[in-house]
Amino acid sequence: MPHPEITLIGSDLSMFGRLRHWLRSVLGLDRAVGFTVLARFWASTAGLVTVALIARFLSPSEQGFYYTFGSLVAVQIIFELGFSFVILQLASHERARLSISQDLDVSGDAIAHARLASVIQKSVRWYSVASLLMVATVLPIGFYFFMTHQPAGQMVHWRLPWCLDAVMAVLNFQLDPLLSFLEGCGYVSQVARLRFRQAVTGSVLAWLALVLGHGLFAPAMMLCGTGSMSLIWLLGKRKLLLGLLQYPAGANRIQWNSEVWPFQWRIAVSWFCGYFIFWLFNPVLFAYRGPVEAGRMGMSLSVASAIQNISVAWVSTKSAPFGTFIAHKEYRQLDRVFAHAFSQSSAVALLGALTAWLGCLYLNFEHIHFGQRLLDPASMAMLMISMIINVMVFAQAYYLRAHKQEVFLVNSVVGAISVTLCTLIFGRYYGARGIVASCCVGNILGLLWATQKFQKYRRIWHAA
Structure with missing residues (x-):
């Protein structure tokens, strides 16, 4: 007769196993997605x-400066040139023919080993140069912008906070390619766990800055926490990284100009356009309507971005597996995993958007003062619709780019031009509501166009 305590433990383990199975099969929460969603x-x-x-x-004025800091720091997209995504995809393709031991020793196909080494060598060289260019550009741009558009009679001490924010952004910019490379090498769940630690550390440091009366230092403290966690984790992977950096790639190195650049330049243009699509709102409103309205837009965008980042996790964490499926031509498995992740990602975005909008509606209905720091409910509704559309298009882009192709280039350019014009024109004359309304209409049309391209190229590539 089994001991009752053993039976109880076995039942608990069985329940835990069923829960894990349900999380994996229904919600798609493997370790990588789990840590990413947790972060x-x-x-x-x-x-x-x-x-x-x-x-x-x-x-309210300081709030406008706070969020505009982030918009100006995002200029780093221009220097990034899509390298982080390209690094991840290249590493995942070469890693498919290699093994990395617990001791961080690489073994397997010699050509793949050399090509993998050349990926990180090229990346480190570029980001070292780009970091210098970035700090020499972003700092003076920020000084000029804030000195030119600071409202008369409102003393906001922004200079030192801005300097620290820009410097911390450059530090994280230098470390990001290493994380993308290791994620492509199969450390997806570990990088996801690191992202969680970064989020916790950065948030706590930012809160301390706010509570202690140094609020505009909060963005820099957030980045300081992120960078310090990256450095600590990367030290544990130094044997692998240094070994690949010193490995003689020789004639087997990836020929960047012929193999990668024809794909990367399209990614770079798309990401460059992304700045104008996602980050232009705050600076334009700051310049035309003042820091208070820019602050409302910034806070509302931060809510939308939070929902968007969670939603995209179901697809973004599949980038490396997508690359592996494609390398092995396992297209049926690729489509099955993508379809499951896409539906989960879209559902989370819809639920999050509805919750955020109802919260905004409640704050305004009850005349709670906090609601005045956000956009009005009508504008928030249009912003949430745009966010849901972004999640769907991002998912399609992850799938297509895993093929080392960039077919959304024209979409990105057209989108950037239209959003820039709408932001400049409607933002000047109608403020935040004019921006979100015009961009919402543009996003709906953009989704239809992107979906048509997604279906077309998926058929073509998988039939070959």
Whole structure:
């Protein structure tokens, strides 16, 4: 007769096993997605705390500076040139023919080994140069912008916070390609776990800055926490990284100009356009309508971005597996995994958008002061619709780019031009509501165009 305690333990383990199976099969929560969602869930929850602290400890004008800092730092997209995504895809393709031991020794196909080494060697060279260019560009741009558009009679001490924010952004910019490379090498769940630690550390440091009365230092402290966690984790992988950096790639190195650049330049243009699509709102509103309205837009965008980042996790964490499926021509498995991830990602975006909009509606209906720091409910609704569309298009882009192709180039250019024009024209004369309304219409048309291209190229590539 079995001991009752053993039976109980076995039952608990069985329940735990069923729960794990349900999380994997129904929600698609493997370790990589789980840690990524956990990190983004923390970032979203912490983001709400940050939003509350900003409303409590920053003036409406300082709130505008806070969010515009982030928009200007995002200029790093121009220097990034899509390298991080390309690095991940190249590493995952070469890693498919290699083995990496627990001791971080690489074995397997010699050509793949050389090509993998050349990926990180090229990346480190480029990011070292780009970091210098970035700090020499972003700092003076910020000084000029804020000195030119600071409202008369409103003393906001932004100079030192801006300097630290830009420097910390450059540090993280230098470390990001190493994380992308290791993620492509199969350390997806470990990188996802690191992202969670980064989110927690950065948030806590930012909160301390806000509570202690140094609110505009919060963005720099957030980046400081992120960078310090990256450095600590990368030290544990130094044997692998240094070994590949010193490995003689020779004639087997990846020929960047012929193999990668024809694909990468399209990614670079798309990401460059992404700045104008996603980051132009705050600076334009800051310049035309003042820091208060820019602050409302910034806080509303931070809510939308938090939901978007969580939603995209179901697809973004599949980038490396997508590359492996394609390398082995396992297209049926690729489509099955993508379809499952896409539906889960879209459902999470829809649920999050509805929750955020109802919250905004409640704050305004009850005349709660905090609601005045956000956009009005009508504008928030249009912003949430745009966010859901972005999640769907991002998912399609991850799938197509895993084939080392960039077919959304023209879409990105057209989108950037239209969003820039809408932002400049409608933002100047109609403010935030004009921007979100015009961009929402453009996003709906963009989704139809992107879906048509997605279906077309998927058929062509998989029939070959």
